[in-house]
Amino acid sequence: MAGTYKSYSLEDFGKDLSGLVQTRRTLPDRLAEHDVLVRVHAVSLNARDLQIASGVYPAPHLPPKGIIPCSDCAGVVEKVGDKVDRVRPGDRIVSHLSYNWVYGEIGNAMQKTALGGGIDGVLAQYAVLNEDGVVHIPDFLPFAEASTLPVAALTSYHCLFGFERTVQPGQAVLIEGTGGCSIAALQLSLFAGARPIVISSSDDKLLRVQQLGVPADDCINYKTIEDWESRVRELTGGRGVDHTIEIGGRSTLPRAVSCTAPGGCVWVIGPVSENEQSNADLAKLILYSQAVVRGVVCGSRLLFEQMIRNNVKNVLTPIVDRRFAFDDAKAAFQCLESGKFFGKIVIDVA
Ligand SMILES: NC(=O)c1ccc[n+]([C@@H]2O[C@H](COP(=O)([O-])OP(=O)(O)OC[C@H]3O[C@@H](n4cnc5c(N)ncnc54)[C@H](OP(=O)(O)O)[C@@H]3O)[C@@H](O)[C@H]2O)c1
Structure with a gap:
């Protein structure tokens, strides 16, 4: 018509x-x-x-x-x-x-x-x-x-490059899951010379994560390793991670906080597992870890333009x-x- x-x-x-x-x-x-x-x-x-x-x-x-x-x-x-x-x-x-x-x-x-x-x-x-x-x-x-790019990649870029505490070479970044934001965060972390540690519900997806350049040891199945936060601590020599892209909500936020290094950032972007329950005492966990917890929503147009200028091709494919x-x-x-x-x-x- x-x-x-x-x-x-x-x-x-x-x-x-x-x-x-x-x-x-x-x-x-x-x-x-x-x-x-x-x-x-x-x-x-x-x-x-x-x-x-x-x-x-x-x-x-x-x-x-x-x-x-x-x-x-x-x-x-x-x-x-x-x-x-x-x-x-x-x-x-x-x-x-x-x-x-x-x-x-x-x-x-x-x-x-x-x-x-x-x-x-x-x-x-x-x-x-x-x-x-x-x-x-x-x-x-x-x-x-x-x-x-407009939401998933920009939100992860905002977390890792949009604030004063940008991701630095050698830092450990906890990536939860293998969806849109998470894979963008993984690629951005690798680009920055940081070390992504990835949790997923699926071994097959973790194999794909390895194909993107993450060593097998830094891939954790959160279904089979229930206390994955302890494993993340172990992998970082007891110190914890410097950044977390936090997408899980109730079931992941307390754990992410507890495996964050003092002064490390938990970038809270979503509550994808909102139906799950948790009795965790978040206030105590934040206090003990001394993590910085910050909510992040998408990103401004100027930040988006900066992300695209700083290229996409080899960083965010x-x-x-x-x-x-x-x-x-x-x-x-x-x-x-x-x-x-x-x-x-x-x-x-x-
Ligand atoms: N703040 C913002 O501006 C903003 C922007 C974008 C997204 N978000 C929010 O961020 C979340 C993710 O968005 P998305 O678009 O990237 O989602 P998506 O592409 O649908 O991916 C969701 C991922 O969540 C993972 N997941 C589910 N339950 C989990 C758990 N208990 N622990 C760890 N990972 C878990 C799954 O990973 P596996 O399959 O590997 O297990 C899945 O890949 C959503 O809640 C969304 O609303 C917020």
């Missing part, structure tokens, strides 16, 4: 994903002054997209019904509004989570304009984005790989494990939920 395009929308929120439906939308006749029409080529999924679709997203803001899901896309600018000067038609770009977050730390203020949560996202053949919410990508980077056709987007969400993937899941749009 001329003038229309395929899109997804979240008509309802629930675990069975029945609210995730394909619809058709009409291309805008005119763009607002600072808007950009993007032909979307690839969308990558984050745990956040599943949490929003399932109605369990922990942000202090409820997504409106009918919203277009997902925040991370790569594509080509097709048209621009009258006052746009950051990009031109034909430019290859990726989306940034929130066009309101250009620099610095703005906390939850950006949630209301976060793609696929506060405002319409990008799981569609076209997306209308504010010019402040797009970032150029280098020609060598394929769309599928580029689409994995995004790992796209599973690809789905646009019409099979629901299967992509289900794959994310199953945990049967390594790194990232991408939906090919064009």
Whole structure:
């Protein structure tokens, strides 16, 4: 149908994903002054997209019904509004989570304009984005790989390079799991000359971690080694790690704190295991370890541009494990939920 395009929308929120439906939308006749029409080529999924679709997203803001899901896309600018000067038609770009977050730390203020949560996202053949919410990508980077950068990679980059205590050569970094943020953190740690120690539920995934350059001794299966925090301490000569990219929440945070060196940083980015229970006395653990515990949300657009400039090619070679056709987007969400993937899941749009 001329003038229309395929899109997804979240008509309802629930675990069975029945609210995730394909619809058709009409291309805008005119763009607002600072808007950009993007032909979307690839969308990558984050745990956040599943949490929003399932109605369990922990942000202090409820997504409106009918919203277009997902925040991370790569594509080509097709048209621009009258006052746009950051990009031109034909430019290859990726989306940034929130066009309101250009620099610095703005906390939850950006949630209301976060793609696929506060405002319409990008799981569609076209997306209308504010010019402040797009970032150029280098020609060598394929769309599928580029689409994995806006949330997962940027959040890990923010933790390891965005604050005063940046990761240093020789430091130990605890990486929890093998999903999007974790694999980006692993690659960034190796790039910095640090030593990633990785925990995963799967020996097969740990083999893939070894192929990325992590010695077998630094790979721990957290299902078979229940007190993995003791093993992490042992591996670091009793001292503990200098950084943790903390994604687990209740089941991992107390353990991560307890195997952190004095002054080491626990970068808390997510509660992926929120359903699990813990009776740990977190305050005591923080006190005894003398760890610095800091919550980190995604990253500003300027930080994102810095990350892409500092290259992506040999540092972050995004790992796209599973690809789905646009019409099979629901299967992509289900794959994310199953945990049967390594790194990232991408939906090919064009
Ligand atoms: N703060 C932010 O801005 C921000 C940005 C991105 C993500 N997040 C949050 O960070 C978390 C991860 O996001 P993601 O997109 O990277 O997720 P993802 O790609 O879906 O990966 C989730 C990973 O969690 C691991 N995992 C699950 N339970 C675990 C446990 N008990 N211990 C250790 N690892 C466990 C799994 O690793 P194995 O399969 O190897 O066991 C899995 O690979 C989510 O909670 C998400 O909401 C926050």
